[in-house]
Each structure stands twice: as structure tokens, then as C-alpha cells.
Amino acid sequence: MSPTPFSPSPGEPVLVLLEAGADGARLPRVADPAVPHLRVSDQGVTRGDGLFETALAVADEAGVLRMRKLGAHLGRLASSAAALQLPAPSAAAWEAAVERGLQAFTAANDVAAGDRLSVRLTVTRGPEAAPGALPQPSAWALLSPAPAVEDEERRTGLRVLLLDRGLDSRAPERSPWLLTGAKTLSYAVNMAALRYARAHGADDVVFTSADGYLLEGPTSTVLIVRTGVDGTRRLLTPLRQKGILAGTSQAVIFAAAGAAGWELGYGPLVPADLEGADGVWLVSSVRGVLPVRAVDGVEIPVDHALTLELQAHLDADGDPGAHVAGD
Ligand code: PLP
CATH class of the missing domain: 3.20.10.10 (D-amino Acid Aminotransferase, subunit A, domain 2)
Structure with a gap:
């Protein structure tokens, strides 16, 4: 049974989970950021074993949120993943998740020119896997309103x-x-x-x-x-x-x-x-x-x-x- 669609509230962060589909592809799903999504055995929590990126989205004159240098962030995320030998989601999966998050934020808020969001992409090594089992990294994007720098x-x-x-x-x-x-x-x-x-x-x-x-x-x-x-x-x-x-x-x-x-x-x-x-x-x-x-x-x-x-x-x-x- 698929989970009930979640609609973010105005002014609140938007969470997009990158869930593993049947074929292993990662599919974005907007989820409630106020409830738990990680297992306590997730190695991101127990060992700090994972990686992240913090990027910025800024609304243009028409109030459309646009990511700044997303390609450079995804390039660095891929290099970090290679250094950690972590099977992170593909650039295309992250792009889809970020796009989904921007849409969800825009649907819930009156976005004005110059509004800013910090976009944090995180991937962990996931819960301890049984011997021989495939690792299941946890991955999500969190988009949070960021105050302007005075x-x-x-x-x-x-x-x-x-x-x-x-x-x-x-x-x-x-x-x-x-x-x-x-x-x-x-x-x-x-x-x-x-x-x-x-x-x-x-x-x-x-x-x-x-x-x-x-x-x-x-x-x-x-x-x-x-x-x-x-x-x-x-x-x-x-x-x-x-x-x-x-x-x-x-x-x-x-x-x-x-x-x-x-x-x-x-x-x-x-x-x-x-x-x-x-x-x-x-x-x-x-x-x-x-x-x-x-x-x-x-x-x-x-x-x-x-x-x-x-x-x-x-x-x-x-x-x-x-x-x-x-x-
Ligand atoms: N160096 C460290 C250790 C950082 O954590 C960051 C950003 O968080 C930077 C440099 C600046 O990186 P960027 O310009 O890509 O945000």
C-alpha cells in the first residue's frame, strides 16, 4: 500500500525521501519532516558514516525558485561517495528529488523574488545489513527557508x-x-x-x-x-x-x-x-x-x-x- 501523499505546511521545511524502487532506482517522495524516517541502527547516526551537500536555491524576479550550481554540488557529492565507497543515488535521482521539493515548497508558499532555501542532500550507509545482504543507503533532500544575509x-x-x-x-x-x-x-x-x-x-x-x-x-x-x-x-x-x-x-x-x-x-x-x-x-x-x-x-x-x-x-x-x- 502506498503511503498517503503528504502536503507541506507554509513556512515549514520540505522533506523529499529518495526511496529505492523495485528495480533499485531511487524515486522521490515528499514526506512529513516532523516524524522519524531513519532507523536507530542507521550508520549515518551510529558512525557519522555518510555524506552531505548544502546548496542554495534563490527565487528569481518571477518568484521561481532556482538552484544555484546544482551540477557542482552533485559532482562533489559523487566524489565524496567514491571516497567513501558509498552507493549513492545518481545525479538524475537527486535532480528529480530537488525538483520535486522545489515544486512542493512553491505549492505551499507564496514565493517572492529573492526568497532563499537551503537545500541539504544527505546519504548515509543505511542500517547495518545482514552478512551478504545488499547495503541500503538512506537518502533524502531537505529544503528549508534560509534567512537573507543582512x-x-x-x-x-x-x-x-x-x-x-x-x-x-x-x-x-x-x-x-x-x-x-x-x-x-x-x-x-x-x-x-x-x-x-x-x-x-x-x-x-x-x-x-x-x-x-x-x-x-x-x-x-x-x-x-x-x-x-x-x-x-x-x-x-x-x-x-x-x-x-x-x-x-x-x-x-x-x-x-x-x-x-x-x-x-x-x-x-x-x-x-x-x-x-x-x-x-x-x-x-x-x-x-x-x-x-x-x-x-x-x-x-x-x-x-x-x-x-x-x-x-x-x-x-x-x-x-x-x-x-x-x-
Ligand atoms: N569547506 C568546508 C569544510 C565546508 O563544509 C564548506 C561548506 O559547507 C565549504 C568549504 C564551502 O563549500 P561550498 O562553497 O561548496 O558551500
């Missing part, structure tokens, strides 16, 4: 702490099981680092490797702008092979900045590279481009015009092509 937040900037992640920069190559470049569900360490920063008078974190390289924020990529003596703008980001996630926002911004004639650099970077820069930013899909105003308690310049320029590059949402850090 102009004030983009203007003021973040105080960050540089925190040692405890791994040297060769660790990703030496120990691929650390999964440093995959967006796994094991974010407890990242959240602990954010709590540590907040308890010590800061807003956010930039991780460093044990041998002193700049890495990334717990939920963001680091960008630096420097202007050369000849006036050329140089946009820099840490080297991905040092153990960071391939940022989709970084890739879009680099593609647009490169097209606008900026020089692009992919590290390796060290904390000294933050000094004397025109500005430093943390970038990610939902919060966008946020300037850093202090590093370890030392104030650094905040250039609001540059923040808006980088944010405009991100909003233009071009094809990131090959502009992923370190590729």
Missing part, C-alpha cells in the same frame, strides 16, 4: 581564530582513509572548533595544518585578495591537496574573477599571507561571501566594495569549469 553582516565581518587541525599537510596523501576532501557527515570536530572560537571571543575559524599551512573554515573556503605593484588583482585560495574540501563557491568566484582579468592563485598559503592583503573572506553556498575583520585578535582591513564584487561573482552563478582549488 548587509550589516557582510559589512562588519568575522573575527576568526587560526586553529590547528592536528594533521600535517601530507596526511591526506599518506592516509586517504582520513577522507579530508570528502564532505562526510562527521562534522562534530568542525562544530567543536566553532564552539571553541565562540568561547574565546571569535565568530569563526580558519584551520591550519600541523605544519603551518592555511586550510579552510569549518564550513567555508578561505579567499584572499592582494593587489600587485602594477595594480593587478590577485585572488588566492589555499591549495586543495593540503586536505580541504573543493569549494563550489570558490570555484564559481574564481571562474568569474578569471574572466574579469584577475590573476588566480591556488596556494599553498601560510598565515603570513593574510598580512598585508586587501582583504580575507570566508565563502560558502548559503552564507555567501563574508569578510574577515580580525585574525587571532589582530584587526585586518575590510573592503566592503570588494566583498560586494566577490558576492556578485557568486550570484552571477557561472559555470565553475576547472576553477576548483588546486585542480
Whole structure:
């Protein structure tokens, strides 16, 4: 018996389950986000064994919700799945689920131009399977209203702490099981680092490797702008092979900045590279481009015009092509 169709309520998140059909294909079904859907033995819960993506949908002038850089997110999800050897749903199945979720949200809400949704795609290794049984990953998309980032937040900037992640920069190559470049569900360490920063008078974190390289924020990529003596703008980001996630926002911004004639650099970077820069930013899909105003308690310049320029590059949402850090 098929479950009763569920209609989301206005203002509430929309949950779309990717259910395995008889032929193994994943079919989207809108379900009630207020009731349980996972087994307590799901390895996503018991071991943090799974992966996720957080993307953004924004309503255009006509109030139609459009996904930002969905292809880049699904590409990264496939790379994470390969790193975890996790049989994740196909890109086509995710696209169908997201489309279904956007339709359901639109049916339940008066969507206005500029409205934003955070779109979180999750896949876990599923419940412990009996020996010999096929694994049954659990997969779903959750679309939740996301508040607009206030102009004030983009203007003021973040105080960050540089925190040692405890791994040297060769660790990703030496120990691929650390999964440093995959967006796994094991974010407890990242959240602990954010709590540590907040308890010590800061807003956010930039991780460093044990041998002193700049890495990334717990939920963001680091960008630096420097202007050369000849006036050329140089946009820099840490080297991905040092153990960071391939940022989709970084890739879009680099593609647009490169097209606008900026020089692009992919590290390796060290904390000294933050000094004397025109500005430093943390970038990610939902919060966008946020300037850093202090590093370890030392104030650094905040250039609001540059923040808006980088944010405009991100909003233009071009094809990131090959502009992923370190590729
Ligand atoms: N680095 C980490 C560890 C992240 O968790 C994220 C996003 O959540 C990013 C970087 C930025 O990635 P994106 O720009 O694709 O959102």
C-alpha cells in the first residue's frame, strides 16, 4: 500500500525521501519532516558514516525558485561517495528529488523574488545489513527557508581564530582513509572548533595544518585578495591537496574573477599571507561571501566594495569549469 501523499505546511521545511524502487532506482517522495524516517541502527547516526551537500536555491524576479550550481554540488557529492565507497543515488535521482521539493515548497508558499532555501542532500550507509545482504543507503533532500544575509553582516565581518587541525599537510596523501576532501557527515570536530572560537571571543575559524599551512573554515573556503605593484588583482585560495574540501563557491568566484582579468592563485598559503592583503573572506553556498575583520585578535582591513564584487561573482552563478582549488 502506498503511503498517503503528504502536503507541506507554509513556512515549514520540505522533506523529499529518495526511496529505492523495485528495480533499485531511487524515486522521490515528499514526506512529513516532523516524524522519524531513519532507523536507530542507521550508520549515518551510529558512525557519522555518510555524506552531505548544502546548496542554495534563490527565487528569481518571477518568484521561481532556482538552484544555484546544482551540477557542482552533485559532482562533489559523487566524489565524496567514491571516497567513501558509498552507493549513492545518481545525479538524475537527486535532480528529480530537488525538483520535486522545489515544486512542493512553491505549492505551499507564496514565493517572492529573492526568497532563499537551503537545500541539504544527505546519504548515509543505511542500517547495518545482514552478512551478504545488499547495503541500503538512506537518502533524502531537505529544503528549508534560509534567512537573507543582512548587509550589516557582510559589512562588519568575522573575527576568526587560526586553529590547528592536528594533521600535517601530507596526511591526506599518506592516509586517504582520513577522507579530508570528502564532505562526510562527521562534522562534530568542525562544530567543536566553532564552539571553541565562540568561547574565546571569535565568530569563526580558519584551520591550519600541523605544519603551518592555511586550510579552510569549518564550513567555508578561505579567499584572499592582494593587489600587485602594477595594480593587478590577485585572488588566492589555499591549495586543495593540503586536505580541504573543493569549494563550489570558490570555484564559481574564481571562474568569474578569471574572466574579469584577475590573476588566480591556488596556494599553498601560510598565515603570513593574510598580512598585508586587501582583504580575507570566508565563502560558502548559503552564507555567501563574508569578510574577515580580525585574525587571532589582530584587526585586518575590510573592503566592503570588494566583498560586494566577490558576492556578485557568486550570484552571477557561472559555470565553475576547472576553477576548483588546486585542480
Ligand atoms: N569547506 C568546508 C569544510 C565546508 O563544509 C564548506 C561548506 O559547507 C565549504 C568549504 C564551502 O563549500 P561550498 O562553497 O561548496 O558551500
